[in-house]
Amino acid sequence: MDLKEMCKTLRLAHVSDIYSDIPCEDPTQFLKTLFQKELQLREGAKAERLVKKARFLQKKSLSSFQWSEQIHFPSHIDSKELCTLNFIARKENLILTGAPGTGKTHLATGIGYEACKQGLEVRFYRVSDLADVLERAWSEGKLSQLRNRFKSVDLIILDEMGYVPFNKEGAELLFQLISDWYEQKSLIITSNLEFSQWNRVFSDSRLTAALVDRVIHHAHILNFTGDSFRVTNALSRHK
Template sequence: MSEQLREMCKSLRLAYVADIYDQTPYESSEQFLEAIFAEEFRLREEAKVQRLLKKAKFLDGKNLSDYEWHDQIRFPAHIDPGGLQSLSFIENRENVVLIGAPGTGKTHLATGLGRSACEHGYEVRFFRVAQLVEQLEHALRQEKLAAFRKRFEKVDLIVLDEMGYLPFGKEGSELLFQLISEWYEQKSLVITSNLEFSQWNRMFVDGRLTAALVDRLIHHAHVLSFTGESYRLSHALSRSH
């Protein structure tokens, strides 16, 4: 391709045409243009998904395709695995809360839902809850709390992993409560926790704040209970024999 044509592609913001035009079979002018533009669109979508996955900051590459649905996940009556994987809860600004013992597949499912959301064009952010609270407290000390909260304006789904693994101080609890209150009916959350709702006062200092937080989270929520033993423990024990 001539330099002039490359510059034209650049001006038209055709990021991939210059690289793929000589690999595209030519049968007719119309077929060639259709094929080359279709590939441009496909590569753009692929690049967008990669950008979304990078911005989400997942801790690993776990996804729904290798998730093992098991009979020890109790679904509410109004949703099943297919309904969850459809991601309709994001469009409806509903929450998904996954509660159960460590090692039962909650984080894998939460990450898989988040990655699938990215693949469908949604803006997603992944946090371990303790790290989010640390970032909130740091932003407050730096007088940058408003800017930190503004970063979520265009985010569709926030995955909050390990709610309840570490207790928070009064300041951290209040900051997290304020943030989740802002997201109420504006964003979707996927939350994993090893504690039943009745035990959440262990991590939040204020009982009234805990009740108000739980009320907001479960108002539009699909709550799944994970029972049984830890998969990680069972797998480790089976390998040791």
């Protein structure tokens, strides 16, 4: 059995490709370095798989996010603590509110990418798209299967809550799903509406109140103010 066959038998996915690049003076140190690289490459491959499953609409990183004084934090958390992602382990929510173009989706996506790098299961949805998926699953009798897909998910990002109003069925199905996740998953929700305006999206005031109650419990609420980055950049190009 040659080296490649042995690596395949031992399920060492990368060793046969990298061992010749590692200098060998001390056999123990050689193996330690070799296996460290194997683990790093496995973690990288796992992160890539998790990013693909998350279905982000854009590639955005936390390192490229521009923190500013226009992002208002609650007193109990700051950007450094937020970037540890400890809130996910505690199954807490993150609510990002403010005008369009102020960086909410960038931050939500950046946190999602970082969570994937840490080996966590993430799903990204525009809220209107998720409502459509729920209605289709319900009409096809596949709602239970859809809900079961989230059992192993750690973080769910719901982008653009409030941009498109729901019909009665879509609102009720989304409420059921968020109720499933209550204290079981961590959510990140971006919205251009204040909570008092969510009844524009969910026409039933009682359902809206119950939904907001679940979402803001155990939540960190960040408010984004200022002008749209997209508008500012467009205007600067025409000066």
